[in-house]
Amino acid sequence: MKSIFKILSLGLISVSSPSFAQQTSTSEKLWQGKQAAVVLTYDDALNVHLDNVIPALEASGLKGTFYLSAFFDGSKNRLEDWKKAGEFGHELGNHTLYHPCDASLPGRTWVSPDNDLHKYTTAQILKEIRMTNVFLESLDGQKERTFAYTCGDTATGEGSFMEEIKDDFVASRGVRGALNSIGNINLLNVDSYGINGETGEELIQLVKEAQEKNALITFLFHGVGGEHDLNVSLEAHQILLDYLEENKDTIWTTTMLEAAKHVKEHQD
Template sequence: MNTCMKYLFVFPFMLTFLVHGQTSPSDHSTEIWQGKQAAVVLTYDDALNVHLDHVVPDLEVRGLKGTFYLSAFFPGSKNRIQDWKKAGALGHELGNHTLYHPCDASLPGREWVSPDNDLHQYTTDQILKEIRMTNVFLESLDGQKERTFAYTCGDTATGEGSFVAAIQDDFVASRGVRGAMNRIGNINLSNVDSYGINGQTGEELIALVKEAQEKQALITFLFHGVGGEHSLNVSLEAHRELLDYLEANKDLIWTTTMLEAARHVKEHQQ
Protein backbone atom coordinates (compact mmCIF):
# COMPACT_ATOMS: atom_id res chain seq x y z
CA MET A 1 0.00 0.00 0.00
CA ASN A 2 1.51 3.39 -1.00
CA THR A 3 1.65 6.33 1.41
CA CYS A 4 -1.42 8.15 0.00
CA MET A 5 -3.56 5.02 0.17
CA LYS A 6 -2.37 4.41 3.72
CA TYR A 7 -3.52 7.86 4.91
CA LEU A 8 -6.83 7.56 3.06
CA PHE A 9 -7.42 4.26 4.84
CA VAL A 10 -6.48 5.52 8.29
CA PHE A 11 -8.12 8.96 8.21
CA PRO A 12 -11.78 7.88 8.65
CA PHE A 13 -10.83 5.84 11.72
CA MET A 14 -8.84 8.75 13.14
CA LEU A 15 -11.82 11.04 12.59
CA THR A 16 -14.20 8.58 14.26
CA PHE A 17 -11.83 8.30 17.24
CA LEU A 18 -11.62 12.06 17.61
CA VAL A 19 -15.37 12.54 17.38
CA HIS A 20 -16.58 9.52 19.37
CA GLY A 21 -13.71 7.78 21.09
CA GLN A 22 -11.53 10.39 22.79
CA THR A 23 -14.06 12.49 24.66
CA SER A 24 -13.31 15.67 26.53
CA PRO A 25 -14.13 15.81 30.26
CA SER A 26 -17.27 17.85 29.62
CA ASP A 27 -18.66 15.08 27.42
CA HIS A 28 -18.95 12.85 30.50
CA SER A 29 -20.70 15.41 32.70
CA THR A 30 -24.18 14.35 31.60
CA GLU A 31 -23.45 10.88 32.94
CA ILE A 32 -22.13 12.10 36.29
CA TRP A 33 -24.33 14.79 37.86
CA GLN A 34 -27.89 14.25 36.68
CA GLY A 35 -27.10 15.73 33.28
CA LYS A 36 -25.34 18.78 34.74
CA GLN A 37 -21.71 19.95 34.75
CA ALA A 38 -21.32 19.88 38.52
CA ALA A 39 -23.12 19.32 41.80
CA VAL A 40 -23.37 21.87 44.62
CA VAL A 41 -24.36 21.07 48.20
CA LEU A 42 -25.09 23.97 50.53
CA THR A 43 -24.69 23.01 54.21
CA TYR A 44 -25.39 25.12 57.28
CA ASP A 45 -24.13 24.17 60.74
CA ASP A 46 -25.33 24.72 64.31
CA ALA A 47 -29.07 25.40 63.90
CA LEU A 48 -28.81 29.18 63.89
CA ASN A 49 -31.83 31.47 63.84
CA VAL A 50 -30.51 33.17 60.70
CA HIS A 51 -30.80 29.84 58.88
CA LEU A 52 -34.54 29.83 59.47
CA ASP A 53 -35.09 33.58 59.19
CA HIS A 54 -32.98 34.26 56.09
CA VAL A 55 -31.45 31.17 54.47
CA VAL A 56 -34.56 29.00 54.12
CA PRO A 57 -36.66 31.85 52.61
CA ASP A 58 -33.79 32.82 50.28
CA LEU A 59 -33.45 29.21 49.10
CA GLU A 60 -37.18 28.76 48.67
CA VAL A 61 -37.69 31.85 46.51
CA ARG A 62 -35.05 30.46 44.12
CA GLY A 63 -36.26 26.87 44.16
CA LEU A 64 -33.10 25.56 45.86
CA LYS A 65 -32.65 23.13 48.76
CA GLY A 66 -30.07 23.07 51.53
CA THR A 67 -28.78 20.76 54.26
CA PHE A 68 -29.01 22.03 57.83
CA TYR A 69 -26.89 20.27 60.44
CA LEU A 70 -28.64 20.61 63.78
CA SER A 71 -27.09 20.20 67.22
CA ALA A 72 -30.24 19.19 69.05
CA PHE A 73 -29.56 20.91 72.38
CA PHE A 74 -28.70 24.28 70.83
CA PRO A 75 -31.32 27.03 71.38
CA GLY A 76 -31.85 27.38 67.64
CA SER A 77 -32.93 23.73 67.57
CA LYS A 78 -35.00 23.20 70.68
CA ASN A 79 -36.65 26.64 70.69
CA ARG A 80 -37.77 26.50 67.04
CA ILE A 81 -38.99 22.96 66.58
CA GLN A 82 -42.05 23.93 64.51
CA ASP A 83 -39.93 26.02 62.14
CA TRP A 84 -37.53 23.12 61.57
CA LYS A 85 -40.48 20.83 60.91
CA LYS A 86 -41.63 23.27 58.23
CA ALA A 87 -38.14 23.38 56.70
CA GLY A 88 -38.06 19.58 56.54
CA ALA A 89 -41.52 19.51 54.97
CA LEU A 90 -40.29 21.89 52.26
CA GLY A 91 -37.61 19.37 51.27
CA HIS A 92 -34.58 20.73 53.07
CA GLU A 93 -32.41 18.10 54.71
CA LEU A 94 -32.15 18.10 58.50
CA GLY A 95 -28.76 16.56 59.24
CA ASN A 96 -27.13 15.28 62.43
CA HIS A 97 -24.57 17.51 64.18
CA THR A 98 -24.68 15.70 67.55
CA LEU A 99 -26.60 16.59 70.69
CA TYR A 100 -24.17 18.94 72.45
CA HIS A 101 -21.60 19.71 69.73
CA PRO A 102 -18.46 18.35 71.47
CA CYS A 103 -15.05 19.25 70.03
CA ASP A 104 -11.53 18.06 70.84
CA ALA A 105 -10.11 20.53 73.38
CA SER A 106 -6.64 18.96 73.15
CA LEU A 107 -6.06 20.51 69.72
CA PRO A 108 -4.43 23.94 69.25
CA GLY A 109 -6.79 26.91 69.44
CA ARG A 110 -9.52 25.01 71.24
CA GLU A 111 -9.39 26.89 74.55
CA TRP A 112 -13.03 27.82 74.05
CA VAL A 113 -14.21 24.19 74.38
CA SER A 114 -15.72 23.60 77.83
CA PRO A 115 -14.66 20.52 79.85
CA ASP A 116 -18.17 19.07 79.53
CA ASN A 117 -17.96 19.28 75.73
CA ASP A 118 -14.41 18.03 75.31
CA LEU A 119 -14.61 15.25 72.75
CA HIS A 120 -11.12 14.13 73.76
CA GLN A 121 -12.57 13.15 77.14
CA TYR A 122 -15.49 11.24 75.59
CA THR A 123 -15.60 7.50 75.18
CA THR A 124 -16.71 6.20 71.80
CA ASP A 125 -19.85 4.84 73.45
CA GLN A 126 -20.68 8.34 74.70
CA ILE A 127 -20.49 9.97 71.29
CA LEU A 128 -22.47 7.13 69.70
CA LYS A 129 -25.28 7.59 72.22
CA GLU A 130 -25.27 11.34 71.64
CA ILE A 131 -25.35 10.95 67.86
CA ARG A 132 -28.09 8.30 67.89
CA MET A 133 -30.25 10.33 70.28
CA THR A 134 -29.97 13.23 67.85
CA ASN A 135 -31.21 10.96 65.07
CA VAL A 136 -34.31 10.24 67.20
CA PHE A 137 -34.83 13.99 67.65
CA LEU A 138 -34.46 14.64 63.92
CA GLU A 139 -36.84 11.84 62.98
CA SER A 140 -39.45 13.46 65.22
CA LEU A 141 -39.09 16.59 63.08
CA ASP A 142 -39.10 15.17 59.55
CA GLY A 143 -40.09 11.50 59.83
CA GLN A 144 -37.00 10.45 57.85
CA LYS A 145 -34.94 7.34 58.56
CA GLU A 146 -31.98 8.13 56.30
CA ARG A 147 -29.80 11.20 56.76
CA THR A 148 -26.22 12.48 56.83
CA PHE A 149 -23.87 13.57 59.58
CA ALA A 150 -21.42 16.45 60.00
CA TYR A 151 -18.39 16.04 62.27
CA THR A 152 -18.33 18.77 64.91
CA CYS A 153 -15.27 20.97 64.29
CA GLY A 154 -14.29 18.29 61.79
CA ASP A 155 -13.20 16.03 64.68
CA THR A 156 -13.48 12.30 64.05
CA ALA A 157 -12.08 10.78 67.25
CA THR A 158 -12.77 10.55 70.97
CA GLY A 159 -10.11 9.90 73.58
CA GLU A 160 -10.40 6.23 72.60
CA GLY A 161 -9.73 6.82 68.91
CA SER A 162 -11.65 7.22 65.64
CA PHE A 163 -15.41 6.70 65.65
CA VAL A 164 -15.74 6.98 61.86
CA ALA A 165 -16.29 3.26 61.32
CA ALA A 166 -18.65 3.03 64.30
CA ILE A 167 -21.20 5.43 62.72
CA GLN A 168 -20.87 4.23 59.14
CA ASP A 169 -24.10 2.23 59.24
CA ASP A 170 -26.02 5.10 60.86
CA PHE A 171 -25.64 7.51 57.94
CA VAL A 172 -25.59 7.59 54.15
CA ALA A 173 -22.61 9.95 54.36
CA SER A 174 -20.67 12.15 56.77
CA ARG A 175 -19.33 15.62 55.94
CA GLY A 176 -15.83 16.70 56.92
CA VAL A 177 -14.07 20.05 56.77
CA ARG A 178 -11.15 19.67 54.36
CA GLY A 179 -11.47 22.27 51.61
CA ALA A 180 -11.31 20.31 48.36
CA MET A 181 -13.34 19.42 45.29
CA ASN A 182 -15.04 16.02 45.33
CA ARG A 183 -14.49 13.90 42.20
CA ILE A 184 -17.20 11.28 41.94
CA GLY A 185 -14.95 8.26 41.51
CA ASN A 186 -12.95 8.84 44.68
CA ILE A 187 -15.34 10.61 47.05
CA ASN A 188 -15.00 9.25 50.56
CA LEU A 189 -18.59 9.22 51.81
CA SER A 190 -17.34 8.73 55.36
CA ASN A 191 -15.66 12.16 55.26
CA VAL A 192 -16.87 14.31 52.37
CA ASP A 193 -14.72 17.38 51.71
CA SER A 194 -16.24 20.84 52.15
CA TYR A 195 -15.19 24.47 51.94
CA GLY A 196 -15.60 26.34 55.21
CA ILE A 197 -16.87 29.83 54.45
CA ASN A 198 -15.87 32.89 56.46
CA GLY A 199 -15.93 36.36 54.96
CA GLN A 200 -15.75 35.46 51.27
CA THR A 201 -17.40 37.71 48.72
CA GLY A 202 -20.13 36.56 46.39
CA GLU A 203 -17.61 36.65 43.55
CA GLU A 204 -15.28 34.32 45.45
CA LEU A 205 -18.09 31.88 46.22
CA ILE A 206 -19.16 31.83 42.58
CA ALA A 207 -15.55 31.26 41.50
CA LEU A 208 -15.52 28.04 43.54
CA VAL A 209 -18.66 26.84 41.77
CA LYS A 210 -17.14 27.65 38.39
CA GLU A 211 -14.08 25.60 39.34
CA ALA A 212 -16.36 22.68 40.17
CA GLN A 213 -18.03 23.08 36.76
CA GLU A 214 -14.66 22.97 35.03
CA LYS A 215 -13.65 19.84 36.95
CA GLN A 216 -17.07 18.12 36.77
CA ALA A 217 -16.95 17.89 40.56
CA LEU A 218 -19.15 18.04 43.62
CA ILE A 219 -18.51 21.11 45.76
CA THR A 220 -19.86 21.31 49.29
CA PHE A 221 -20.12 24.64 51.09
CA LEU A 222 -19.96 24.78 54.90
CA PHE A 223 -21.73 27.87 56.26
CA HIS A 224 -22.24 28.97 59.85
CA GLY A 225 -23.42 32.55 60.22
CA VAL A 226 -25.21 34.05 57.24
CA GLY A 227 -25.65 37.73 57.96
CA GLY A 228 -24.49 37.30 61.54
CA GLU A 229 -25.03 35.16 64.67
CA HIS A 230 -21.67 33.37 64.46
CA SER A 231 -17.99 34.31 64.43
CA LEU A 232 -17.64 32.35 61.18
CA ASN A 233 -19.85 34.41 58.91
CA VAL A 234 -20.70 35.37 55.36
CA SER A 235 -22.73 38.44 54.48
CA LEU A 236 -26.32 38.07 53.33
CA GLU A 237 -25.37 39.89 50.13
CA ALA A 238 -22.55 37.46 49.27
CA HIS A 239 -24.73 34.46 50.08
CA ARG A 240 -27.55 35.77 47.89
CA GLU A 241 -25.15 36.41 45.01
CA LEU A 242 -24.15 32.74 45.19
CA LEU A 243 -27.78 31.62 45.25
CA ASP A 244 -28.60 33.91 42.31
CA TYR A 245 -25.80 32.29 40.30
CA LEU A 246 -27.04 28.79 41.14
CA GLU A 247 -30.60 29.73 40.21
CA ALA A 248 -29.52 31.31 36.91
CA ASN A 249 -27.51 28.23 35.99
CA LYS A 250 -29.90 25.45 36.97
CA ASP A 251 -29.46 23.89 33.54
CA LEU A 252 -25.73 23.49 34.21
CA ILE A 253 -25.53 22.95 37.98
CA TRP A 254 -27.29 20.38 40.17
CA THR A 255 -27.88 22.07 43.54
CA THR A 256 -29.01 19.37 45.94
CA THR A 257 -28.89 18.14 49.52
CA MET A 258 -26.02 16.15 50.96
CA LEU A 259 -28.33 13.16 51.30
CA GLU A 260 -29.36 13.17 47.63
CA ALA A 261 -25.80 13.81 46.45
CA ALA A 262 -24.50 10.93 48.59
CA ARG A 263 -27.15 8.54 47.30
CA HIS A 264 -26.19 9.49 43.76
CA VAL A 265 -22.46 9.04 44.44
CA LYS A 266 -23.08 5.66 46.04
CA GLU A 267 -25.03 4.45 42.99
CA HIS A 268 -22.32 5.71 40.64
CA GLN A 269 -19.49 4.11 42.62
CA GLN A 270 -21.29 0.79 42.83
Protein backbone atom coordinates in the same frame (compact mmCIF):
# COMPACT_ATOMS: atom_id res chain seq x y z
CA MET B 1 -0.11 7.71 -1.61
CA LYS B 2 -2.19 10.76 -0.74
CA SER B 3 -5.37 8.67 -0.87
CA ILE B 4 -3.86 6.09 1.51
CA PHE B 5 -2.86 8.87 3.95
CA LYS B 6 -6.38 10.28 3.70
CA ILE B 7 -7.91 6.88 4.49
CA LEU B 8 -5.55 6.38 7.44
CA SER B 9 -6.38 9.85 8.74
CA LEU B 10 -10.09 9.13 8.53
CA GLY B 11 -9.46 5.88 10.29
CA LEU B 12 -7.71 7.68 13.13
CA ILE B 13 -10.58 10.13 13.40
CA SER B 14 -13.15 7.37 13.50
CA VAL B 15 -11.25 5.68 16.34
CA SER B 16 -10.56 8.78 18.43
CA SER B 17 -13.89 10.60 18.06
CA PRO B 18 -16.16 7.96 19.68
CA SER B 19 -13.73 7.73 22.59
CA PHE B 20 -13.93 11.47 23.22
CA ALA B 21 -17.70 11.44 22.81
CA GLN B 22 -17.97 8.53 25.21
CA GLN B 23 -15.91 10.37 27.84
CA THR B 24 -18.04 13.49 27.45
CA SER B 25 -21.26 11.49 27.68
CA THR B 26 -20.04 9.67 30.79
CA SER B 27 -19.00 12.86 32.56
CA GLU B 28 -22.28 14.58 31.77
CA LYS B 29 -24.22 11.74 33.38
CA LEU B 30 -22.38 12.01 36.69
CA TRP B 31 -24.56 14.77 38.14
CA GLN B 32 -28.05 14.28 36.75
CA GLY B 33 -26.85 15.43 33.35
CA LYS B 34 -25.26 18.58 34.78
CA GLN B 35 -21.64 19.77 34.85
CA ALA B 36 -21.38 19.79 38.64
CA ALA B 37 -23.26 19.23 41.88
CA VAL B 38 -23.49 21.85 44.65
CA VAL B 39 -24.49 21.12 48.24
CA LEU B 40 -25.20 24.03 50.57
CA THR B 41 -24.80 23.06 54.24
CA TYR B 42 -25.47 25.18 57.32
CA ASP B 43 -24.20 24.20 60.77
CA ASP B 44 -25.39 24.75 64.34
CA ALA B 45 -29.14 25.43 63.97
CA LEU B 46 -28.82 29.21 64.00
CA ASN B 47 -31.81 31.53 63.95
CA VAL B 48 -30.42 33.20 60.82
CA HIS B 49 -30.77 29.87 59.00
CA LEU B 50 -34.51 29.98 59.58
CA ASP B 51 -34.93 33.74 59.24
CA ASN B 52 -32.48 34.53 56.42
CA VAL B 53 -31.36 31.40 54.62
CA ILE B 54 -34.50 29.32 54.14
CA PRO B 55 -36.57 32.23 52.73
CA ALA B 56 -33.71 33.01 50.31
CA LEU B 57 -33.42 29.36 49.25
CA GLU B 58 -37.17 29.08 48.74
CA ALA B 59 -37.23 32.25 46.63
CA SER B 60 -34.50 30.74 44.43
CA GLY B 61 -36.10 27.30 44.22
CA LEU B 62 -33.13 25.68 45.97
CA LYS B 63 -32.78 23.22 48.86
CA GLY B 64 -30.20 23.17 51.64
CA THR B 65 -28.89 20.83 54.32
CA PHE B 66 -29.09 22.08 57.91
CA TYR B 67 -26.99 20.31 60.54
CA LEU B 68 -28.73 20.64 63.90
CA SER B 69 -27.20 20.20 67.33
CA ALA B 70 -30.33 19.26 69.24
CA PHE B 71 -29.52 21.00 72.55
CA PHE B 72 -28.77 24.37 70.95
CA ASP B 73 -31.33 27.12 71.50
CA GLY B 74 -31.83 27.48 67.77
CA SER B 75 -32.98 23.85 67.69
CA LYS B 76 -35.08 23.36 70.80
CA ASN B 77 -36.70 26.82 70.78
CA ARG B 78 -37.86 26.64 67.17
CA LEU B 79 -39.10 23.11 66.68
CA GLU B 80 -42.11 24.08 64.56
CA ASP B 81 -39.94 26.13 62.22
CA TRP B 82 -37.57 23.19 61.68
CA LYS B 83 -40.56 20.92 61.04
CA LYS B 84 -41.66 23.32 58.31
CA ALA B 85 -38.15 23.33 56.86
CA GLY B 86 -38.31 19.55 56.57
CA GLU B 87 -41.74 19.78 54.95
CA PHE B 88 -40.31 22.23 52.39
CA GLY B 89 -37.78 19.57 51.36
CA HIS B 90 -34.70 20.84 53.15
CA GLU B 91 -32.54 18.19 54.80
CA LEU B 92 -32.23 18.15 58.58
CA GLY B 93 -28.85 16.60 59.34
CA ASN B 94 -27.22 15.30 62.51
CA HIS B 95 -24.66 17.53 64.25
CA THR B 96 -24.74 15.70 67.61
CA LEU B 97 -26.67 16.55 70.76
CA TYR B 98 -24.23 18.91 72.52
CA HIS B 99 -21.68 19.72 69.79
CA PRO B 100 -18.52 18.38 71.52
CA CYS B 101 -15.13 19.29 70.06
CA ASP B 102 -11.58 18.15 70.83
CA ALA B 103 -10.17 20.67 73.33
CA SER B 104 -6.69 19.14 73.08
CA LEU B 105 -6.17 20.64 69.62
CA PRO B 106 -4.62 24.10 69.03
CA GLY B 107 -7.01 27.03 69.23
CA ARG B 108 -9.66 25.14 71.19
CA THR B 109 -9.52 26.98 74.51
CA TRP B 110 -13.17 27.93 73.99
CA VAL B 111 -14.31 24.29 74.35
CA SER B 112 -15.84 23.72 77.79
CA PRO B 113 -14.59 20.72 79.85
CA ASP B 114 -17.95 18.93 79.67
CA ASN B 115 -17.97 19.27 75.86
CA ASP B 116 -14.41 18.06 75.34
CA LEU B 117 -14.63 15.29 72.76
CA HIS B 118 -11.10 14.18 73.67
CA LYS B 119 -12.47 13.14 77.07
CA TYR B 120 -15.46 11.30 75.59
CA THR B 121 -15.57 7.54 75.22
CA THR B 122 -16.68 6.24 71.86
CA ALA B 123 -19.81 4.85 73.52
CA GLN B 124 -20.67 8.37 74.73
CA ILE B 125 -20.51 10.00 71.32
CA LEU B 126 -22.45 7.16 69.73
CA LYS B 127 -25.27 7.58 72.26
CA GLU B 128 -25.30 11.32 71.65
CA ILE B 129 -25.36 10.93 67.88
CA ARG B 130 -28.07 8.26 67.88
CA MET B 131 -30.26 10.23 70.27
CA THR B 132 -30.01 13.17 67.90
CA ASN B 133 -31.28 10.93 65.10
CA VAL B 134 -34.36 10.21 67.23
CA PHE B 135 -34.82 13.96 67.80
CA LEU B 136 -34.55 14.68 64.07
CA GLU B 137 -36.95 11.91 63.11
CA SER B 138 -39.50 13.47 65.43
CA LEU B 139 -39.21 16.63 63.30
CA ASP B 140 -39.24 15.26 59.77
CA GLY B 141 -40.20 11.58 60.02
CA GLN B 142 -37.15 10.55 57.97
CA LYS B 143 -34.98 7.47 58.52
CA GLU B 144 -32.16 8.22 56.07
CA ARG B 145 -29.84 11.00 57.14
CA THR B 146 -26.34 12.47 56.90
CA PHE B 147 -23.97 13.60 59.64
CA ALA B 148 -21.53 16.50 60.05
CA TYR B 149 -18.50 16.11 62.34
CA THR B 150 -18.44 18.84 64.98
CA CYS B 151 -15.38 21.04 64.34
CA GLY B 152 -14.42 18.36 61.82
CA ASP B 153 -13.30 16.11 64.69
CA THR B 154 -13.60 12.40 63.99
CA ALA B 155 -12.19 10.84 67.16
CA THR B 156 -12.79 10.62 70.91
CA GLY B 157 -10.05 9.99 73.46
CA GLU B 158 -10.36 6.32 72.49
CA GLY B 159 -9.80 6.88 68.78
CA SER B 160 -11.74 7.35 65.55
CA PHE B 161 -15.48 6.71 65.56
CA MET B 162 -15.90 7.08 61.79
CA GLU B 163 -16.35 3.36 61.17
CA GLU B 164 -18.71 3.09 64.14
CA ILE B 165 -21.29 5.43 62.57
CA LYS B 166 -21.04 4.33 58.93
CA ASP B 167 -24.25 2.28 59.16
CA ASP B 168 -26.15 5.11 60.85
CA PHE B 169 -25.76 7.54 57.96
CA VAL B 170 -25.71 7.63 54.19
CA ALA B 171 -22.69 9.96 54.43
CA SER B 172 -20.77 12.18 56.84
CA ARG B 173 -19.43 15.63 56.01
CA GLY B 174 -15.96 16.76 56.99
CA VAL B 175 -14.18 20.10 56.81
CA ARG B 176 -11.24 19.66 54.43
CA GLY B 177 -11.53 22.29 51.72
CA ALA B 178 -11.47 20.34 48.46
CA LEU B 179 -13.66 19.34 45.54
CA ASN B 180 -15.19 15.85 45.46
CA SER B 181 -14.71 13.79 42.28
CA ILE B 182 -16.59 10.57 41.54
CA GLY B 183 -14.32 7.60 42.17
CA ASN B 184 -12.42 9.37 44.94
CA ILE B 185 -15.19 10.48 47.31
CA ASN B 186 -14.93 9.23 50.88
CA LEU B 187 -18.54 9.19 52.05
CA LEU B 188 -17.33 8.75 55.63
CA ASN B 189 -15.70 12.20 55.43
CA VAL B 190 -16.92 14.28 52.49
CA ASP B 191 -14.81 17.35 51.77
CA SER B 192 -16.33 20.82 52.16
CA TYR B 193 -15.29 24.45 51.94
CA GLY B 194 -15.73 26.31 55.21
CA ILE B 195 -16.91 29.82 54.40
CA ASN B 196 -15.91 32.88 56.41
CA GLY B 197 -15.97 36.34 54.89
CA GLU B 198 -15.75 35.38 51.20
CA THR B 199 -17.37 37.62 48.61
CA GLY B 200 -20.12 36.42 46.31
CA GLU B 201 -17.69 36.44 43.40
CA GLU B 202 -15.27 34.20 45.33
CA LEU B 203 -18.07 31.74 46.07
CA ILE B 204 -19.06 31.68 42.41
CA GLN B 205 -15.46 31.04 41.41
CA LEU B 206 -15.44 27.89 43.55
CA VAL B 207 -18.57 26.68 41.77
CA LYS B 208 -17.04 27.42 38.37
CA GLU B 209 -14.01 25.31 39.31
CA ALA B 210 -16.35 22.46 40.19
CA GLN B 211 -18.06 22.88 36.81
CA GLU B 212 -14.72 22.75 35.01
CA LYS B 213 -13.69 19.60 36.89
CA ASN B 214 -17.11 17.90 36.77
CA ALA B 215 -17.10 17.65 40.56
CA LEU B 216 -19.25 17.90 43.66
CA ILE B 217 -18.65 20.99 45.78
CA THR B 218 -19.97 21.29 49.33
CA PHE B 219 -20.22 24.62 51.10
CA LEU B 220 -20.08 24.81 54.91
CA PHE B 221 -21.80 27.90 56.26
CA HIS B 222 -22.32 29.03 59.85
CA GLY B 223 -23.50 32.61 60.20
CA VAL B 224 -25.29 34.13 57.22
CA GLY B 225 -25.76 37.78 57.99
CA GLY B 226 -24.52 37.36 61.56
CA GLU B 227 -25.03 35.24 64.70
CA HIS B 228 -21.68 33.45 64.45
CA ASP B 229 -17.96 34.33 64.40
CA LEU B 230 -17.70 32.38 61.14
CA ASN B 231 -19.92 34.44 58.87
CA VAL B 232 -20.77 35.35 55.31
CA SER B 233 -22.70 38.46 54.37
CA LEU B 234 -26.29 38.24 53.19
CA GLU B 235 -25.21 39.93 49.97
CA ALA B 236 -22.46 37.38 49.20
CA HIS B 237 -24.77 34.48 50.02
CA GLN B 238 -27.48 35.89 47.74
CA ILE B 239 -25.03 36.39 44.88
CA LEU B 240 -24.16 32.69 45.12
CA LEU B 241 -27.84 31.68 45.15
CA ASP B 242 -28.54 33.90 42.15
CA TYR B 243 -25.75 32.21 40.19
CA LEU B 244 -27.01 28.74 41.09
CA GLU B 245 -30.56 29.67 40.11
CA GLU B 246 -29.48 31.23 36.81
CA ASN B 247 -27.42 28.14 35.92
CA LYS B 248 -29.84 25.37 36.88
CA ASP B 249 -29.41 23.84 33.44
CA THR B 250 -25.73 23.10 34.13
CA ILE B 251 -25.56 22.90 37.96
CA TRP B 252 -27.38 20.41 40.18
CA THR B 253 -27.96 22.06 43.56
CA THR B 254 -29.14 19.41 45.99
CA THR B 255 -29.00 18.18 49.57
CA MET B 256 -26.13 16.21 51.05
CA LEU B 257 -28.41 13.19 51.38
CA GLU B 258 -29.42 13.17 47.71
CA ALA B 259 -25.87 13.88 46.54
CA ALA B 260 -24.49 11.04 48.69
CA LYS B 261 -27.06 8.56 47.39
CA HIS B 262 -26.16 9.61 43.85
CA VAL B 263 -22.46 9.19 44.58
CA LYS B 264 -23.05 5.70 45.99
CA GLU B 265 -24.87 4.67 42.84
CA HIS B 266 -22.21 5.95 40.45
CA GLN B 267 -19.12 5.23 42.54
CA ASP B 268 -20.14 1.59 43.12
